Amino acid sequence: MAASPVSGGGGAGAVHSCNASGFAFDSGLEIRTRSVEQTLLPLVSQITTLINHKDNTKKSDKTLQAIQRVGQAVNLAVGRFVKVGEAIANENWDLKEEINIACIEAKQAGETIAALTDVARWNHLDSDGQSTILTDKTGVVQAARLLLSSVTKVLLLADRVVIKQIVTSRNKVLATMERLEKVNSFQEFVQIFSQFGNEMVEFAHLTGDRQNDLKDEKKKARMAVARAVLEKGTMMLLTASKTCLRHPSCDSAHKNKEGVFDRMRVALDKVIEIVTECKQSGGTDSSSISIFTGIKELKLNIEALRENLYFESKENLSAALEVILERVEDFTDSAYTSHEHRERILELSTQARTELQQFVSVWMQAQSRKTKSAAEELELTVLKVSHGLNELRKELHHTAMQLAADLLKFHADHVVLKALKLTGVEGNLEALAEYACKLSEQKEQLVEMCRLLRHVSGTEPLEITCMHAEETFQVTGQQIISAAETLTLHPSSKIAKENLDVFCEAWESQISDVAALLREISDVFGGRRGEKYDHLSLPKPMKNNANLKSLKPDKPDSEEQAKTAKLGLTLALLTSDADRELEKWGDQETEIVRHGRNMSRMAYSLYLFTRGEGPLKTSQDLIHFLEVFAAEGLKLTSNVQSFSKQLKDDDKLMLLLEINKLIPLCHQLQTITKTSLQNKVFLKVDKCITKIRSMMALVVQLLSLCYKLLKKVENNQWVSTANKDTMDGKT
Numbered sequence: 001m002a003a004s005p006v007s008g009g010g011g012a013g014a015v016h017s018c019n020a021s022g023f024a025f026d027s028g029l030e031i032r033t034r035s036v037e038q039t040l041l042p043l044v045s046q047i048t049t050l051i052n053h054k055d056n057t058k059k060s061d062k063t064l065q066a067i068q069r070v071g072q073a074v075n076l077a078v079g080r081f082v083k084v085g086e087a088i089a090n091e092n093w094d095l096k097e098e099i100n101i102a103c104i105e106a107k108q109a110g111e112t113i114a115a116l117t118d119v120a121r122w123n124h125l126d127s128d129g130q131s132t133i134l135t136d137k138t139g140v141v142q143a144a145r146l147l148l149s150s151v152t153k154v155l156l157l158a159d160r161v162v163i164k165q166i167v168t169s170r171n172k173v174l175a176t177m178e179r180l181e182k183v184n185s186f187q188e189f190v191q192i193f194s195q196f197g198n199e200m201v202e203f204a205h206l207t208g209d210r211q212n213d214l215k216d217e218k219k220k221a222r223m224a225v226a227r228a229v230l231e232k233g234t235m236m237l238l239t240a241s242k243t244c245l246r247h248p249s250c251d252s253a254h255k256n257k258e259g260v261f262d263r264m265r266v267a268l269d270k271v272i273e274i275v276t277e278c279k280q281s282g283g284t285d286s287s288s289i290s291i292f293t294g295i296k297e298l299k300l301n302i303e304a305l306r307e308n309l310y311f312e313s314k315e316n317l318s319a320a321l322e323v324i325l326e327r328v329e330d331f332t333d334s335a336y337t338s339h340e341h342r343e344r345i346l347e348l349s350t351q352a353r354t355e356l357q358q359f360v361s362v363w364m365q366a367q368s369r370k371t372k373s374a375a376e377e378l379e380l381t382v383l384k385v386s387h388g389l390n391e392l393r394k395e396l397h398h399t400a401m402q403l404a405a406d407l408l409k410f411h412a413d414h415v416v417l418k419a420l421k422l423t424g425v426e427g428n429l430e431a432l433a434e435y436a437c438k439l440s441e442q443k444e445q446l447v448e449m450c451r452l453l454r455h456v457s458g459t460e461p462l463e464i465t466c467m468h469a470e471e472t473f474q475v476t477g478q479q480i481i482s483a484a485e486t487l488t489l490h491p492s493s494k495i496a497k498e499n500l501d502v503f504c505e506a507w508e509s510q511i512s513d514v515a516a517l518l519r520e521i522s523d524v525f526g527g528r529r530g531e532k533y534d535h536l537s538l539p540k541p542m543k544n545n546a547n548l549k550s551l552k553p554d555k556p557d558s559e560e561q562a563k564t565a566k567l568g569l570t571l572a573l574l575t576s577d578a579d580r581e582l583e584k585w586g587d588q589e590t591e592i593v594r595h596g597r598n599m600s601r602m603a604y605s606l607y608l609f610t611r612g613e614g615p616l617k618t619s620q621d622l623i624h625f626l627e628v629f630a631a632e633g634l635k636l637t638s639n640v641q642s643f644s645k646q647l648k649d650d651d652k653l654m655l656l657l658e659i660n661k662l663i664p665l666c667h668q669l670q671t672i673t674k675t676s677l678q679n680k681v682f683l684k685v686d687k688c689i690t691k692i693r694s695m696m697a698l699v700v701q702l703l704s705l706c707y708k709l710l711k712k713v714e715n716n717q718w719v720s721t722a723n724k725d726t727m728d729g730k731t
Contacts, residue, residue: 033159033213047074047113047144071117078110078147085154088161095157102153109147116140166210166275169203170268180237181261186245190649190656193238197660200234204664207271208671221461223274225468229267231664232506236260236479238657239499243486246495252485256499259479290463291396291455294324295389305363306382321356325349327455328392331399334448336407341399348392355385393456397525400452404518407449408511416442417504420480424487424500432488436481443477446514453517458524465517472510479503498657567689568610574696575604581703592643595636596703602629603696606689623673626688630669633695637663640702643710651709658705662698665691 082103089099116139176196183189204227211223240257247253272278289297298320305317328349332342359381366374416438423431450470457463480503487496578600585593602625608614609622616622637659644655669691 032215032219033210034215044148047140047148068117071114074147075110075114078106078151081151081154082107082110085158088158092161092164095160099154099157102150102157105150106147106154109143109150112143113140113147116143162206162210163275166203166206167272169199169206170272173199173203174265174268177237177261177264180241181257183241184245184248186242186649189241189245190652193241193656197234197656197663200230201663201667204231204667207275208667210275212671212674217459217461218464219274221464223271225464226267226270226274228468229472230264230271232509233260233264233267234664235502235657235660236506237264238653238660239495239502240483242495242653243483243493243499246493247486247490250486250489252482252489253496256479256482256486256503259475259482263475289323289327290457291324291327292393292458293460293463294320294327295393298324299386299389302359302382302385306378317356317360321352325353328396330451330455331396334403334452336403336445336448337399341395341402344395345392345399348388348395352385352388352392355381355388359385396452397456400449400456401518401522404449404453404514407445408515408518411442411446411511414504414508414511417480417507420484421487421497421500421504424484425491425497427488427491429488432484436484439477439480443473446473446511450514453514453521456525457521462517462521462524469510469514469517473507476503476507476510480507564610564686564689567686567693568607571603571610571689571693571696572607574693574700575600575607577700578603578696578703581700581707584707591639592636592703592706595632595639596699598632599629599636599696599699602632603692606692610685610689622685622688626669626673629692629695630666630673633662633666633669633699636699636702637666640706643706646713647709651712655702655705655709658698658702662695662702665695665698669695 085099085103085106089096089103092099173196176192176199179192180189180196183192207223207227211220211227214220214223237257237260240253240260243253244250244257298317301317301320328345331337331345337345359378362374362378362381366378416435419435420432420439423435447470450466450473454463454466454470457466480500483496483500483503487493487500490496578596582593582597582600605614605616606625609616616625640655640659644652644659647655669688672688672691
């Protein structure tokens with residue numbers, strides 16, 4: 001598709017403009033994406049400027065020239081837009097006719113606006129009676145409506161092209177996955193997986209752009225969840241498939257592999273559901289509504305009943321409260337809720353029921369009495385109900401957050417995972433049963449924790465994230481056990497060990513994600529949700545690391561500085577490791593060496609930034625740095641991939657494993673920079689450093705591995721040449 005302002009469209013909120021002159025535009029076509037909205041709004045603004053001029057015909061030359069400039073600007077912009085639309089039409093025959101018709105309409109409307117705002121015509125107003133914006137405002141309004149309507153149609157039709165690209169990309173991924181699932185030889189698997197990797201990168205690009213473009217936060221969250229499953233699943237698919245190929249008669253290996261493929265297929269389907277809106281994927285119905293959402297809706301209904309004494313919904317209030325209290329049983333029935341919290345929750349539940357009954361009673365009296373005292377009493381009962389529900393909400397939040405913090409702390413050292421790995425390499429089936437049981441218990445604890453967190457998360461996107469975490473623990477727990485069983489049955493298998501490591505890493509990663517989720521839920525509850533979006537740029541570097549001081553009021557500056565300094569130090573150490581690996585290459589200035597050296601130097605610049613030193617000074621510097629660093633990372637992976645073609649199957653797979661860890665991190669970094677540029681959000685410096693640190697750790701491993709494999713290739717070539725020379729000598 002041609003580069004254009006066209007990159008999304010369709011659904012939740014039509015572009016609408018109106019003003020004192022009576023101009024109102026509503027295309028009747030709903031806009032789902034930010035890119036379409038941002039393309040239309042400047043056009044709406046320019047047209048509104050034209051129509052908003054005062055009706056008096058005596059205007060200064062300066063004003064007339066300004067009106068003409070706006071009219072010409074609109075026409076020129078439409079002309080450029082129409083060219084892009086026609087190019088898209090030529091590339092997409094199924095939509096060509098519709099796009100071309102809309103383009104013709106837009107062009108005609110643009111020309112009409114230019115003609116009506118032409119100063120030359122105003123000079124002959126009295127003599128020839130030509131229409132202008134001064135004499136025919138209705139004509140401009142009609143042309144404006146036609147223009148905006150036709151432009152919107154083109155944008156939404158172009159958006160169908162984007163959707164088609166995503167669907168086509170997903171179909172390719174699915175077809176290659178089916179081939180991977182059936183493959184029986186290692187060599188064939190390597191070839192198909194390489195193709196699969198490329199297709200997944202393309203799909204990640206398309207869906208990442210779509211996710212960033214979506215206006216609906218729930219859809220955006222669902223897309224993020226599905227993409228996370230696919231991103232992490234790619235690595236699991238690789239190791240699980242390799243394990244099956246190495247141990248074809250092992251049932252647990254097949255069970256492990258099937259679990260990965262099934263979950264990835266579901267995630268692919270979810271992406272398409274979100275993009276095409278063929279089904280409301282992950283929608284919340286009344287049976288799955290969270291406690292916080294239920295309390296919010298109940299309070300709104302009580303407010304509505306207070307405002308309108310004859311609003312007939314009082315019967316629904318008690319039923320709504322009972323639904324909420326039924327959900328509260330998730331907390332009171334939980335084995336992990338302390339006696340103190342349980343008693344307090346039960347007490348507040350009873351109080352809420354009593355106060356609501358009292359409100360309904362007072363409301364009914366107010367209907368008949370209609371006195372000032374009755375109104376005051378009603379007001380008082382409304383405040384009591386609202387306060388009681390808030391207290392219940394607060395207690396539930398405190399209970400869930402305390403449980404989550406305790407569980408994450410308790411499981412932070414991953415004792416059970418370490419024991420399962422050790423059990424596997426020892427081949428101890430009896431110990432495996434014991435630790436599998438312990439992991440199942442841990443899984444149930446974490447699943448219940450996620451269920452309770454969802455009730456108190458405070459926003460629908462965070463609810464979706466909680467449900468994803470719950471599902472991930474549920475599925476990954478079983479997959480770890482099957483991977484551990486495979487290793488225990490084949491204790492000397494390197495690939496089975498690697499496979500278990502990958503699933504354990506996924507578990508650990510989900511624990512980290514939940515820790516971050518807790519902070520977000522806490523921010524929403526404390527009313528701090530918008531804080532991270534309020535800072536449009538980074539403060540300038542100062543001495544003593546002042547440019548990185550914490551923006552959170554509840555955390556001392558010194559603690560944040562110490563944390564950033566520690567991150568910076570680990571980054572500096574990694575650059576030293578990278579430089580040591582680069583030294584091994586000597587004078588060989590390969591593309592791998594060049595990009596590795598560039599990344600090492602850039603990482604060191606970021607370390608200097610954490611000290612308030614070096615070339616990086618502003619947020620724009622940092623955004624540009626992240627863009628270039630991500631690009632260098634992708635260039636490095638591309639060159640390593642080219643190098644892998646010289647290798648044997650096993651060696652090639654080793655490299656692919658490392659490459660497929662680095663590529664997603666590069667894309668994540670690119671997404672951070674795009675989001676920061678588009679929305680002017682505050683860049684979380686510590687998160688950026690953590691991401692760069694993870695990437696540099698992988699770069700060090702890649703440089704080391706590439707050097708060893710290069711030497712292996714050179715030795716094989718030398719041996720081959722020596723053997724050939726020997727044979728030639730004999731001849």
